Amino acid sequence: MEHKILYLSYDNVKNVDLSMAEVIKAVEKGFMEMGNGRVEMPPKPGIHPGEGGDNFIHAMPAYIPAMKSAGIKWVSGYPGNQQKGLPYIAGLLILNDTETGMPLAVMDCSWITGMRTGAASAVSAKYLARKESSTIGILACGLQGHTNLEAMSVLFPLKKVLAFDPNKEQSKKLAEYASKKFGIEAEIVADPRKAVTGCDIVVTSGPILKVPHETIKAGWVDEGAFVSCVDFDSFFSRDALSEASKWTTDNLDQYNHYKNNVGYFKQCPEIYAELGELVTGKKAGRENDKEKNFAANLGLAMEDMAVAPLVFSFQKSERKRHWDVALYVIFYLFEALKEDIRASKN
């Protein structure tokens, strides 16, 4: 009954050193499959341990036949964790063998979750932003601000980032990251409008709220801009949202569930398309340079399962390489020993 399962800690996953370009490619391929109706992704149920009801642990299963990927992410969100020095979001991803159902690997899900969320924004931007977009505004500069910037920098010729955060330390960190890692001119702004007006791409990545704080008003978003609402509609007033030419999401079923049963997106326009419909060309992406296009992606199990097999196969081949080296060294030592014995005999 013993069966080998590879366990990958956060560091193991991170050290595979998958590039953002590879993650974007995998996530886009996943959306292509989804747009063609070839992904199985049931609704994600959850449990809510502890007092207060803000804690959750969600099950996110998905199967992508074309990527030979099947598995589940079991991910918790405990708002009180940060006070305890623990991550807000934590969890494990199980990758299964599609041929036998047997578990192949258990891995920490944090690295993949962060990267695939940025990658999904970039895939939306590929179809909804102007190709020559070079100025990006980031509002709220935490982890998702960073990964979204990284992902956009893969697909667009970014030259300038405007960083806004109520916590100035955060915007400073993002500005340093932008200039050091990507050589992009970075400006820290105290007025949120400066991270919106004049930008080709805007990313809002603050806390997700049921009642939006409505910081961004009508007229702020430029004609021709693309906005990735990583924090749903939390940053936008109703009037600002009504300017959207194309309001899109990654999954309509899940969006409607959030809207109708949970209480998000109350002030939002009708969905124009799912991301899979844009990737497959079933619906047109940007059609002119004046559209103000939006993506409110929710984060899908499919995205995790599009990336997990890459991590698994890289990690495996890396291990194999180590074994090859080790076997070579043993062989070499053995040969040397034989030589010694031969020499001592003479």
Next chain:
Amino acid sequence: MEHKILYLSYDNVKNVDLSMAEVIKAVEKGFMEMGNGRVEMPPKPGIHPGEGGDNFIHAMPAYIPAMKSAGIKWVSGYPGNQQKGLPYIAGLLILNDTETGMPLAVMDCSWITGMRTGAASAVSAKYLARKESSTIGILACGLQGHTNLEAMSVLFPLKKVLAFDPNKEQSKKLAEYASKKFGIEAEIVADPRKAVTGCDIVVTSGPILKVPHETIKAGWVDEGAFVSCVDFDSFFSRDALSEASKWTTDNLDQYNHYKNNVGYFKQCPEIYAELGELVTGKKAGRENDKEKNFAANLGLAMEDMAVAPLVFSFQKSERKRHWDVALYVIFYLFEALKEDIRASKN
């Protein structure tokens, strides 16, 4: 970001050597909580990799506050696996810290699945069978035949087992197991009726079928008997089922899903009670010695999560004990060494 997670293989879990009595106690406590509406157990979604559609991998999350248990079982069923020398049912269970959501342990789920299924039958029998039940018939003598026999032997003064299986090797194995492990008189029967008529308890534990093979006919089940239909209604004709005084299940929502959406239980009577209602006394169990009572338990995430914390805490304390012994040995050797040094100085 590094965080310790205990991994328990099948052997690690089995070697904790939790007794069936302990498992039954935990499962009954779980049903008590469920009957009182204090368990969170969302519907179990699944994916279906591979051709043909008979493969599944199901997510089974549950939270039992009173047992400080939260987690998920991610379990696959691949009918073709047995030909490949792999188990039909396989999977992992993740146990989380209810206070922080962080994963505490990942364990192979096979041992727990087998034991808790037997235990649930025994809990049903505790409320629906006659206390002095001493003769048990087992139809289909695989793993579940064995664990159901073990579970019933904990709660009832069993004296005789009648073992029926189309594969005689299987019934022979069960008969040997019964006599060697429990000192119960065991008889292998070629006629299935002999494992039903004359029995106080009957367990049917063959393959689960949408169209029952209807081996067991009206009049076979004795007055006063209890039947645990581990394989749903696969063994029963409609007329035999219509004799049921009380037809029960472990979870009504899941039962109705199987009946209305999947196509099982088509010929079955109305559900009299959920097991939680029997355990809490909200509905009466057996009320006289003439009732023919039935349980068709489906297997719940709650049952897994009732048992998992026991395995985890035993395993942890076991490890601690090993460390204590190891430290003692090191201390002893160190003392002996000091003694030697002292002696050599003199």
